Amino acid sequence: MVLFGIIIALIIAIIFSGLVTVQQGNVAVISMFGKYQRILPPGLNFKIPFFEQIFKVISVQNRSIELEFQAITQDQANVYFKSMLLYSVINQDEETIKNVAYKFIDEKSLMQTIVRTVEGSIRSFVATKKQSEILGLRKEIVEYVKDQIDQIMEEWGYHLQDLQLNDITFDEAILKSMSQVVASNNLKAAAENEGQALLITKTKAAEAEGNAIKIAANAEREAAQLRGQGVALFRQEVAKGMTDAALEMQQANLDTSVILFSMWTEAIKQFGEQSNGNVIFLDGSADNMQKTLQQMMSINKLKVKS
Incomplete structure (x- = not known):
């Protein structure tokens, strides 16, 4: 009777040892005798005791890596990047999980490979551009990196969600020269605006003066015409008056x-x-x-x- 109870207890213990709980957002990879066997989804699962082993628990949640590295432009300027890489497992399909589980020996190797791949892609892009172009090419850099490493990461079972270039800086001497260039461009723009304003002012003044001269000339012409008409009328009246006076005096024998x-x-x-x-x-x-x-x-x- 005691032996039977021990056997029952052992059977129960063995059964319970085969129960596996997989947390939400994770997938467990089961191997047997060192060979891939199957995957366990989130929740309560059962594995064959003593034979099946949990090889690796893989998170399917988003992960992030912060990167800090240096690149050199085409004109030999040092550029310093601070960026954040967001990636995740593509999906929970069996083939995808197998790639994630067996492509790299451990998580550290995966992280190192992703970091070096991203840094290499950005360095190769920056090497084809001049220092003055880099700040305006954030979007182009991100798109270039995605095109370069997305396919590679998919072969590992991962997908690049996002790459954010949080900070792009240069050496102090370059920053100082860039500030001087910006300041000189601002002064040039201000001078050009001032010149345009002065040209507009002078043009408007010349137009106003021309219009004033034109108006004055027209007024003088009209006045001269009126004066001429007045003189002509005056002479007509004088002549008429003299004629009438002469006729009257002739009639009066004067x-x-x-x-x-x-x-x-x-x-x-x-x-x-x-x-x-x-x-x-x-x-x-x-x-x-x-x-x-x-x-x-x-x-x-x-x-x-x-």
């Missing part, structure tokens, strides 16, 4: 030369009032006055005939 003499004396009066201190010399002799009156009478006769 000498029309009195009109001319009156105009001549009126002109002298106007000269005196409007001369502003200027001196006008007139020949007041009888002969000259007679000559002037004859000329004025001749002009008047011509106007009357016309």
Whole structure:
């Protein structure tokens, strides 16, 4: 009876030793006599006691690695990178899990290979570019690395989720020269903007001055036309008045030369009032006055005939 109880206890112990719990987010790889046998999904599983062994528990969750390394550009400038690599097992298929379990001897070897592969890809890309181009090529560097190592990692059973270039720096001397270049470019841009503003100001001022001259010229032309029209009207009125006065004096049997003499004396009066201190010399002799009156009478006769 005691022996039977011992046997039952041993059987129960053996059965319980075959129970395996696999945590969520993990897959267990089972081997028997050193050869791959099968995989165990998350949850409670059973393996053959003493014969089947858990070779490796593989996490299918995302993993990350921080990288710090140096690269050299085409123009021999040192570039320092700080980056973060995010990767994971492709899926939980049996072939994928077998690759993950048996491609590398341990996790450390896998990490070292991934790091060296990523660093090598970035270094080969940077070596084809100049120092001045690197800061503007973050996206291109990431895409290049993904294209280079994605296929390789898939052969190992992994997939590159993301590569983030958190920091890209240069030697202090290069940083100083880059700052000087930026400062000089800013000064150049400011000078160009100032020059453009001055050119616009000068152009607008010239246009305004030209428009003002044009307006003034048009106004002067219109004023001259109006003055000419006024003078013409004045002369017409004067001629008409003289003609009417001469006709009336002729009808009254009076000498029309009195009109001319009156105009001549009126002109002298106007000269005196409007001369502003200027001196006008007139020949007041009888002969000259007679000559002037004859000329004025001749002009008047011509106007009357016309």
